Amino acid sequence: MRIRLSRTLTVAVAVLAAVAALPVSAATADVPEPVPHTAPADHATYIVTVREDVDPAAVAERVGATPVHVYRTVLHGFSARLSPAQVEALREMPDVESVDEDGRAIGF
Numbered sequence: 001m002r003i004r005l006s007r008t009l010t011v012a013v014a015v016l017a018a019v020a021a022l023p024v025s026a027a028t029a030d031v032p033e034p035v036p037h038t039a040p041a042d043h044a045t046y047i048v049t050v051r052e053d054v055d056p057a058a059v060a061e062r063v064g065a066t067p068v069h070v071y072r073t074v075l076h077g078f079s080a081r082l083s084p085a086q087v088e089a090l091r092e093m094p095d096v097e098s099v100d101e102d103g104r105a106i107g108f
Helices: 005-020 056-062 084-092
Strands: 044-050 067-072 076-082 096-101
Touching: 044 056, 044 084, 056 067, 056 076, 076 084, 084 096
Parallel strands: none
Antiparallel strands: 044 076, 044 096, 067 076
16 A cells, blocks of 8 residues: 555644644743742852652752752752751751752863
8 A cells, every 4th residue: 555645745744733833831831930049148059969769859848948950860859059057957867868069060
């Protein structure tokens, strides 16, 4: 059985036109607004990694931190502007694997 090229092309163009007509807002509806960096001067940005079986946002909430980003794929944790007291509290938690000040990687 042979399919004529003109019929296949017509169907492909119709499908592409239908996809192009979809509203753009549907693709971005679930994207949250970024958290503004409004913290006191003694707060620095840290990247906190937690155990795989722990919710990073819940750990941030325990110390009163508002995550700038929550990571769940390659890195499991969050970044946030933290006070020295929050950093110390996180470092004492058994669910936390590391607390590192955010910065530039040199030499890569």
